[in-house]
Amino acid sequence: DGGITQSPKYLFRKEGQNVTLSCEQNLNHDAMYWYRQDPGQGLRLIYYSQIVNDFQKGDIAEGYSVSREKKESFPLTVTSAQKNPTAFYLCASSMAGVDTEAFFGQGTRLTVV
């Protein structure tokens, strides 16, 4: 079945460590996105990529990094520079053109311990 998969579902990180969240899609979508969700804050855009080997910062990119080496994959690294990383992270993908929608993964809940 086609879809978008995030892993792991839950992730615990010690302060000062980098962690990488996985996002894979088999929908042949060109664009992929990372959002962060905090209670009462809605979804805020971290990074997005419209094509392989290219990506742009979103509204809250500081403390995060991404790569887009393959069309199917858009991993997000939460670095130690991110001061408040505990949140729910959502990955999405979409196709360019009309009559399209963004599909979301099931999310990764990151907790700093």
Add this chain to the structure above:
Amino acid sequence: GEDVEQSLFLSVREGDSSVINCTYTDSSSTYLYWYKQEPGAGLQLLTYIFSNMDMKQDQRLTVLLNKKDKHLSLRIADTQTGDSAIYFCAESLSGNTPLVFGKGTRLSVIA
């Protein structure tokens, strides 16, 4: 800049209609979406509407768009307990540009 506003909470009785409202600021928005999020899960697209449309109906869901006032609403007919969730309004310029989300409306359905 782009901004999407929604009321945070709505409570309705089972069987009644729910109306969730949203306002947006970017007049160049081409696509307007409604997503549903259940606890601990990702977002599920409910419906979307192009900016050149006024209304779209899909089973129990009706979307109304007032482009002049930049106002979008989602009506859920015969609301059920399974409709309890957070509903997000979102806008985008095109199919491969990022969505801008509102903060979500938590719908509680009382049996």
